Amino acid sequence: MKKVILGLGFVFLCTAGSLAAQTLTVWDFKYGEVTGAQVPMKQIDALFMKANPGVKINHVSQPLDPQYYQIIQSAATANSGPDVAMFHPGAREYGFDDILVDLGPHIKDVKGQFTDASLEMVSIGGKLGAPVKLLPMTMQGFGIYYNKEYFKKAGLDPEKAPKNAKDFLAACEKLKAAGIVPITSGQTYTVNFFLRTAVANAYGPTVPGLADGTQKFDTPAFRQSVQFLKDLIDKGYVEKDGFSRPYFMDGIDKFAAGGGAMFVGLLSDVGNWKIFSDKLGAKNVGYFPAVNFPGGKYQDQQVAQGAGIGYGVMKWTKNEKLAAAYVKFATTGEGAKIYASATGALSPNTAAGGDASAYPVLKVIQGYLKSGIAKDYPPLFYNGYEDDSNRLCDQLFVTGTMTIDQFLTEYQKLVTKK
């Protein structure tokens, strides 16, 4: 009898031990932002652990570009790694779809909370109805922020954004004459993001055609925008010093510290409305989504990615159900609200909302998001497209070793490159 009791006790201890040791490992490229994204993520983890006693979240900060996806690649080679990992939706996600779990069966109850644009982007191939491999935490987009105080100093109306090409050029001239850097820059991303806003103006709802071949980068409107940007650089309106300075975070920090009048920034994550408003003053930040060119059919189009970053569950996890529960927890309900309010990220979860009362510029952005959205084009292509296109942009805009005609030809060729 003694032996039986001892044996049962041993079995109980072993079972209890294995239950207590249920650890969920999360890999994340935002967790390293100690005073930024990490703060709400820790809150979300704590809430999840409270709601799921006996579960421990091992949240691991990984470096972002380009190491992050190499680490994921290594994990895939070993068929072992985190239970949950953060990804960029679009080409990045689709490239790794063979190691991500189809979340469909796990998210039936919350799927309706997400915008169609975000669900489309996290569905494989960007097709609604295809397997959903991520749940989005943010939506993303690009636009032009401006410092109203500097506009005032240069004799410009701070409440009137210079949205067309003529007004934009005039504003740059006045700002430069007043001794203010018209456009603060950072490496090639300033050019890259400007082109993304220009494509929205030139192609609007027909942007997906650039991927399926029904549209090409040869329209007069796109050529106008390329020529316009080249002129801005040649005339010294775009700060040339910035081309040897990293956009993330030096370029962003420079604008936030009052280092220039305008900046091509992001809507979520970093370099966004909240960061600039907190640093420059909430009432001091203006915004417009793009320069409207004479040939651009789609005025005031806001370029947007339905989903900016998201969490997925890895196929090798032994805790698929729990991992999916974590992904849902972080992207819906209280989790989504905590992340959005702390970081300034725009949530694709319609239930998370966004309070614009303290940030006038957020109200402006929300207005543009409602009036007309154009899809962002790089996520439509392939892994590494952004690097290839940045090198082309360097050759035209930074080094001047390429003509506009050559650039447009090569830019089109990139679409079919693999």
Next chain:
Amino acid sequence: MRHRGLETDGIAPYLFLAPLLVLLVLFILYPVTMNLLASFTEWKGYGPQKWIGLSNYEKMFQDQAFWTSLLNTGIFVLYIPIGTAFTLFVAALMRESIAGWKTYRAILYIPNLLGYVIMGVIFSIYLRDDGILNALIRWVTGAPVHFLIDPVLAVNSIGLILVVWLHLGFGIIYFLAAMNGIEKSIYEAAIIDGANFWKTFTNVTVPSIRFAVEFFVVFNFIEVFARMFSFIYTLTQGGPGYSTFTLEYGIFAQGFQKFQAGYASAWSMVLFVFCAVISTVQIRLMQRRDA
């Protein structure tokens, strides 16, 4: 001449060689063979491989980035004679026991202790248009020098910093050690014959340490072909455009940014051929010395 073999030497030599052979097969022959096979496949770096024959090589030879990477590597190679001559000259100067030479030698060796990643990051800050070096240049000339955004300056900055300056400390110590092996009487005879520093340098020092110079040149070739990645990655990331893009950087970009491991393997085979040729030359040089 007696032929060596199992019958004459017995099994003992082979047993002694076995551990090294096993290591060579595991860590050299196997990876190289697998890389060669991968270069004929379409592969993401994990998961299934699809045999596509010579397609990766056809694509590589049509890829402008590949030819640009070879051209850039060629530019860096041109810095090898400059770096070698300069290092030899500085070492010879130090051998003359100029005041404070031990301090100079220590200072010049510091970059070698820091490593390429740290040096790349440091120079990426120094050489920026709004960096400390340009602050000085602006103060003197009123305009910055675009070290990192002018393609010609960018590639030559890397050549000068890495091939000439970063190898200077190691080269000096290596050449000084070799120079210490030269008989003092040869120098004394040269001085009696009226040879000045330059004549002693060209007619005594350099010929006497020829094998050390040959090794340094081969070492530099290997550095240029196969060890520049970390410096370029942290300094320019192969840019602006493709102006500092090298074979090594191409392998990284194809394999780890675009996840085309099969295509990256084809680039790797080209690098392998270059390194094999350099190693063969080095072995031949060593054999000549031993002869």
